[in-house]
Amino acid sequence: MKLEYDLVIIGGGPAGLAVALEARRNTVKDILLLERDKYLGGILPQCIHNGFGVQYFKEELTGPEYAGRFITKLKDCQINVKKETMVINITSDKRIIAINRDDGLLHIQSKAVVLAMGCRERTREAIAVPGSRPAGIFTAGTAQRYINIEGYMPGREVVVLGSGDIGMIMARRMTLEGARVKAVLEIMPFSTGLIRNKVQCLDDFNIPLKFNHTITRIEGGKRVEKVTVAQVDKNLQAIPGTEEEISCDTVLLSVGLIPENELTSEAGIKLDPVTRGPIVNENRETEIEGIFACGNVLHVHDLADFVTEEGEIVGRAVGEYLKGNRKFRSQPIKIFPGDNIAYVVPQHIDFIVPGRKKIKLFMRVKKPEERVKINLIDDKGRVLTAYKKRIVTPGEMVSVFLPEVLLDDKLKNITISIKRD
Amino acid sequence: MKTDVVIIGGGVIGTAIARELSRFNINIILIEKEDDVAMGTSKGNSGIIHAGYNDDFNTLKGELNIKSNPKFDKLCADLKILFKRIGSLVIGFSQEDFRKLKELKENGEKNGIENLEIIRGPKLFELEPNLNPQAKYALYAPSAGIISPYKFTIALADNAVINGVKVLLETEAKDIRIEEKQVYGVVTNRGLIETRIVINAAGLHADEIAEAAGDNFKINPIKGEYQLFDKQWGNLVNHILFPIPTKLSKGILVAPTVHDNLLIGPNSYWVKDKDDPATTKAGTEEVCEGARKLVPNLPHQDLVASFAGLRADIEGRNDFIIEASKKIRGFINVADIESPGLSSVPAIAEMVSGILKEVVKEISPQLELNCQDDFVETLVEQPKFADYLDKTGEWQEIVEKDTDYGEIICRCEKVSKGEILRAIHQPLPARSLDAIKRRVRAGMGRCQGGFCSPKVLKILSEELKISPLKVSKKGPGSEILKTKTKEIIKETGVKFKDEVRV
Numbered sequence: 001m002k003l004e005y006d007l008v009i010i011g012g013g014p015a016g017l018a019v020a021l022e023a024r025r026n027t028v029k030d031i032l033l034l035e036r037d038k039y040l041g042g043i044l045p046q047c048i049h050n051g052f053g054v055q056y057f058k059e060e061l062t063g064p065e066y067a068g069r070f071i072t073k074l075k076d077c078q079i080n081v082k083k084e085t086m087v088i089n090i091t092s093d094k095r096i097i098a099i100n101r102d103d104g105l106l107h108i109q110s111k112a113v114v115l116a117m118g119c120r121e122r123t124r125e126a127i128a129v130p131g132s133r134p135a136g137i138f139t140a141g142t143a144q145r146y147i148n149i150e151g152y153m154p155g156r157e158v159v160v161l162g163s164g165d166i167g168m169i170m171a172r173r174m175t176l177e178g179a180r181v182k183a184v185l186e187i188m189p190f191s192t193g194l195i196r197n198k199v200q201c202l203d204d205f206n207i208p209l210k211f212n213h214t215i216t217r218i219e220g221g222k223r224v225e226k227v228t229v230a231q232v233d234k235n236l237q238a239i240p241g242t243e244e245e246i247s248c249d250t251v252l253l254s255v256g257l258i259p260e261n262e263l264t265s266e267a268g269i270k271l272d273p274v275t276r277g278p279i280v281n282e283n284r285e286t287e288i289e290g291i292f293a294c295g296n297v298l299h300v301h302d303l304a305d306f307v308t309e310e311g312e313i314v315g316r317a318v319g320e321y322l323k324g325n326r327k328f329r330s331q332p333i334k335i336f337p338g339d340n341i342a343y344v345v346p347q348h349i350d351f352i353v354p355g356r357k358k359i360k361l362f363m364r365v366k367k368p369e370e371r372v373k374i375n376l377i378d379d380k381g382r383v384l385t386a387y388k389k390r391i392v393t394p395g396e397m398v399s400v401f402l403p404e405v406l407l408d409d410k411l412k413n414i415t416i417s418i419k420r421d
Numbered sequence: 422m423k424t425d426v427v428i429i430g431g432g433v434i435g436t437a438i439a440r441e442l443s444r445f446n447i448n449i450i451l452i453e454k455e456d457d458v459a460m461g462t463s464k465g466n467s468g469i470i471h472a473g474y475n476d477d478f479n480t481l482k483g484e485l486n487i488k489s490n491p492k493f494d495k496l497c498a499d500l501k502i503l504f505k506r507i508g509s510l511v512i513g514f515s516q517e518d519f520r521k522l523k524e525l526k527e528n529g530e531k532n533g534i535e536n537l538e539i540i541r542g543p544k545l546f547e548l549e550p551n552l553n554p555q556a557k558y559a560l561y562a563p564s565a566g567i568i569s570p571y572k573f574t575i576a577l578a579d580n581a582v583i584n585g586v587k588v589l590l591e592t593e594a595k596d597i598r599i600e601e602k603q604v605y606g607v608v609t610n611r612g613l614i615e616t617r618i619v620i621n622a623a624g625l626h627a628d629e630i631a632e633a634a635g636d637n638f639k640i641n642p643i644k645g646e647y648q649l650f651d652k653q654w655g656n657l658v659n660h661i662l663f664p665i666p667t668k669l670s671k672g673i674l675v676a677p678t679v680h681d682n683l684l685i686g687p688n689s690y691w692v693k694d695k696d697d698p699a700t701t702k703a704g705t706e707e708v709c710e711g712a713r714k715l716v717p718n719l720p721h722q723d724l725v726a727s728f729a730g731l732r733a734d735i736e737g738r739n740d741f742i743i744e745a746s747k748k749i750r751g752f753i754n755v756a757d758i759e760s761p762g763l764s765s766v767p768a769i770a771e772m773v774s775g776i777l778k779e780v781v782k783e784i785s786p787q788l789e790l791n792c793q794d795d796f797v798e799t800l801v802e803q804p805k806f807a808d809y810l811d812k813t814g815e816w817q818e819i820v821e822k823d824t825d826y827g828e829i830i831c832r833c834e835k836v837s838k839g840e841i842l843r844a845i846h847q848p849l850p851a852r853s854l855d856a857i858k859r860r861v862r863a864g865m866g867r868c869q870g871g872f873c874s875p876k877v878l879k880i881l882s883e884e885l886k887i888s889p890l891k892v893s894k895k896g897p898g899s900e901i902l903k904t905k906t907k908e909i910i911k912e913t914g915v916k917f918k919d920e921v922r923v
């Protein structure tokens with residue numbers, strides 16, 4: 001088999017699929033897409049609920065349908081795909097080692113590499129929920145796989161910890177399957193998922209969502225028998241006297257997603273401690289030229305549509321990179337998170353691109369706020385431009401445009417801050 | 422069922438005894454109440470092979486630890502498990518601590534350890550750059566090492582099985598049949614096993630077994646909680662770091678594991694329940710605080726697991742019980758095996774072998790204890806993909822012979838399907854998700870089985886030819902899945918109508 005490519009994409013979820021198609025549109029010739037699972041689509045094939053594609057296709061699709069549209073197109077444009085193939089190493093000079101049953105170990109050399117490995121779920125262990133270790137504790141995504149792919153119910157009486165999107169969607173899914181979802185507990189005073197999911201998955205099914213609550217103990221020998229839940233104070237510490245026991249056989253966790261960047265780190269690429277993804281420029285190119293990242297491996301997105309958009313940015317950028325006619329700014333512009341901003345992607349702007357009108361910046365806030373002003377501030381404290389927004393919350397990514405006209409040669413830093421208007 | 426010897430308990434002690442006795446041409450059955458060996462104390466401990474300076478040589482603890490320590494290199498090489506002699510440092514901060522370190526050193530030297538050294542000043546930080554800068558002294562014991570206690574136990578069991586020991590899992594001793602002060606059998610949940618010799622290695626439950634045979638002591642569990650951090654942090658320390666020991670324990674340590682994780686713990690406090698290794702919030706905080714005294718900057722954001730173990734302590738007694746019962750013939754107690762129990766394993770097994778010879782002489786002189794000519798001392802090395810990441814050419818050859826080794830099931834720990842299949846068919850086979858995890862590490866990594874457990878579940882169901890609904894985490898009662906989809910609705914008739922907005 002051929003072992004040299006112009007572009008190797010690692011991961012066949014919505015990010016990798018978009019990169020492949022867009023790179024092809026931008027005349028990238030030899031493309032190889034590597035996917036460890038049996039099928040393409042990443043996590044989408046198990047997301048059988050709808051709500052995908054509203055932004056990108058302007059219609060409501062299920063996860064498999066959304067993925068299906070890209071997979072069909074991919075087949076038409078003869079992109080090499082290797083499924084059930086696990087990448088185990090990437091080097092800074094873009095050599096890739098992968099393994100599968102048929103070929104054994106593959107040593108591949110590429111001119112450009114795109115990291116699109118997605119993310120994993122934070123576990124009960126990572127947040128140190130005390131108690132015993134019986135069967136019946138699942139991350140929400142694993143439970144989703146058991147139900148929607150394997151066809152089995154992992155539980156009958158459920159308590160969900162965390163109001164992340166997958167947790168809320170699974171609360172509804174399990175309810176529809178006849179399970180009793182006794183409560184969704186959220187340690188913060190606000191939901192960490194989309195507002196739309198709170199309404200459609202919990203409120204519509206009368207599933208109680210308890211803010212400022214957490215599980216303080218899981219009990220059960222062989223199988224979960226009950227959990228103790230308690231209200232927490234401002235420092236997120238359980239308030240004595242508020243404990244309450246809920247009997248259940250299953251605990252689902254939806255307490256955050258972590259970009260899977262072990263391969264990235266092994267390649268020597270620096271990560272942003274907040275996003276836990278690589279630090280990138282406006283092309284989503286990491287500090288190693290020609291290695292790009294997009295989708296949930298870069299930062300956790302709340303909609304697949306945004307992931308596709310990011311994949312397309314990378315697809316175009318790979319085209320430019322391979323053509324080799326890019327023009328760097330004399331110095332990069334660094335973008336910093338200011339008041340109430342957890343992070344901004346991209347972290348810096350490196351290129352001068354003729355004809356470019358604006359750059360879209362994505363960010364997450366630390367805490368919810370209503371009627372806010374988003375200020376883009378330069379090195380000298382001058383507001384370059386500002387936007388108003390009715391509501392911001394950590395569960396929903398915020399994006400703003402940075403007009404190209406503002407980016408003069410001397411500009412070194414931009415800080416973005418969000419404040420009540 | 423009839424046999425010459427029954428060993429009760431598949432912890433590190435029971436399995437080591439089983440392996441040692443399998444040198445003889447006698448019939449041995451080991452019974453274990455759980456679905457795998459290493460489900461008790463031998464799973465939840467620090468995994469330290471101590472140098473042997475803590476205990477007095479006149480105690481069994483002191484003597485057997487010292488005798489065992491040098492044997493680990495060969496034993497682990499034979500069993501094909503990792504043992505790393507990385508050395509330990511007991512850290513002191515004050516003049517008072519310095520005195521205690523000197524006492525420990527003197528005791529160690531009395532025990533015959535030659536290479537103990539007290540280290541101070543900059544050398545301390547050369548050895549351990551991340552050590553608390555306020556540390557002043559350390560007792561350095563180069564012969565201390567680390568091991569995976571459950572892998573050790575499983576390997577001992579595998580080796581015993583290869584040499585003819587029958588291991589009966591999910592088999593619990595309920596009573597000891599005694600006639601005229603002589604053992605006649607063990608009553609189990611699966612029926613009577615006739616035997617004239619019983620070895621009680623039941624760990625936390627050894628007192629209940631002993632009581633059934635008329636011996637009296639009471640085991641009070643002492644809990645110890647741990648935290649384990651991601652593999653990228655195993656090199657935060659280079660040695661096993663201990664605080665100054667107290668009467669009750671060796672204190673909260675910081676150490677790498679043989680799999681390159683970073684381990685901190687244990688705390689220590691009495692609990693009532695012998696079967697409840699739950700972790701607690703207070704315990705977690707105590708462990709972190711204790712560990713921070715040695716290494717101030719711990720990678721709390723990369724916590725991979727918490728767990729706890731229970732020490733089988735007899736209050737007021739500070740030594741192992743390894744002896745033939747004085748009341749009942751044919752009954753041997755191996756109890757109160759607290760720390761350094763793991764470190765003393767080879768010598769404990771040999772001592773029990775000696776006791777067995779005496780007992781046999783007394784009660785069954787017709788039973789000849791001859792060594793088997795064909796005793797197999799070593800296990801065969803089983804290739805693990807994670808060990809071949811820089812020898813991919815060699816792994817290619819393995820995949821070409823068996824394509825299952827080309828399919829990676831656990832991405833965090835890089836475990837191939839071939840390794841999982843092997844675990845299901847090894848001499849002491851894995852029958853549950855946790856048993857697979859302990860053998861080949863699938864599910865042990867940072868995602869804690871989030872991605873691979875559905876796949877491992879499927880493989881188990883196919884290989885064992887059981888329904889996926891029967892696959893468990895750790896034996897009957899801990900099945901992962903409840904029903905097929907649509908079943909609950911069929912049972913209860915509850916259905917949501919279309920009018921619900923979805």
Ligand SMILES: Cc1cc2nc3c(=O)[nH]c(=O)nc-3n(C[C@H](O)[C@H](O)[C@H](O)COP(=O)(O)OP(=O)(O)OC[C@H]3O[C@@H](n4cnc5c(N)ncnc54)[C@H](O)[C@@H]3O)c2cc1C
Pocket residue numbers: 429430431432433434435452453454455458459460461462463464465466467468469470471592593594595622623624625626627630643644645646687730731732733758759760761762763764765
């Ligand atoms: C927190 C902690 C830290 C430690 N750290 C170290 C260390 O670093 N170094 C060291 O040398 N030692 C250490 N130890 C001590 C060491 O772990 C023990 O000495 C050793 O594991 C004891 O093994 P065991 O086989 O006696 O007990 P166990 O492992 O508990 O085995 C007993 C087995 O018997 C089974 N059983 C019980 N009752 C029955 C029944 N009725 N029928 C059938 N089966 C039964 C149980 O299920 C269990 O599997 C530590 C212990 C603890 C708790």
